[in-house]
Amino acid sequence: xxxxxxxxxxLSVQEGDSAVIKCTYSDSASNYFPWYKQExxxxxxxxxxxxxxxGEKKDQRIAVTLNKTAKHFSLHITETQxxxxxxxxxxxxxxxxxxxxxxxxxxTRLTINP
Amino acid sequence: KAGVTQTPRYLIKxxxxxxxxxxSPISGHRSVSWYQQTPGQGLQFLFEYFSETQRNKxxxxxxxxxxxxxxSRSEMNVSTLELGDSALYLCASSVTADTQYFGxxxxxxxx
Numbered sequence: 001x002x003x004x005x006x007x008x009x010x011l012s013v014q015e016g017d018s019a020v021i022k023c024t025y026s027d028s029a030s031n032y033f034p035w036y037k038q039e040x041x042x043x044x045x046x047x048x049x050x051x052x053x054x055g056e057k058k059d060q061r062i063a064v065t066l067n068k069t070a071k072h073f074s075l076h077i078t079e080t081q082x083x084x085x086x087x088x089x090x091x092x093x094x095x096x097x098x099x100x101x102x103x104x105x106x107x108t109r110l111t112i113n114p
Numbered sequence: 115k116a117g118v119t120q121t122p123r124y125l126i127k128x129x130x131x132x133x134x135x136x137x138s139p140i141s142g143h144r145s146v147s148w149y150q151q152t153p154g155q156g157l158q159f160l161f162e163y164f165s166e167t168q169r170n171k172x173x174x175x176x177x178x179x180x181x182x183x184x185x186s187r188s189e190m191n192v193s194t195l196e197l198g199d200s201a202l203y204l205c206a207s208s209v210t211a212d213t214q215y216f217g218x219x220x221x222x223x224x225x
Contacts, residue, residue: 034214043204043217044204045216049213093212100162100170100208101172104156105156
């Protein structure tokens, strides 16, 4: 089955700098890749997603890139702010199977230092 | 629209007992998936229901079961609780083939 590896496990950046989190997946059939942000004690919230027919997607300070050949995708956060501090999870799934099975990476704890 | 809701939010049980958790999806969403979140194993898929049918199942023992009702609300049940079942149980609902929205979770503690 699908396996998702996420790096780094912790990331600390200065406010205003950029942060990059990377994930690799194993199943070439996977075609949907969401990113979730989870603040302490709260639910995972979808922040951005990308499908395999797209190489890059941007939403304000957040962008995701996908390299299908290498089977990896990355989250980019620019101009980081203290409220970006949270745990970020990448995931992969193959919706063509008709099921909603998300396989998650282990998470990255992002800390923004003021 | 109201978001995904889960009840109860917190539960404390003892080993050997059983527990039932409930999830109400976003209105119009027919798919409900369940996940277990622990510090050691991260987020792991339990099962997914669509139109009252289980469509997919993760690698959990048979003590973990679920069901979905005609109004799309879902329940999961864990029988013969073990200490290792202590976790945050999250459900997620979706209407399309992929985008899932999570509920706040039920924090289960097994003593």
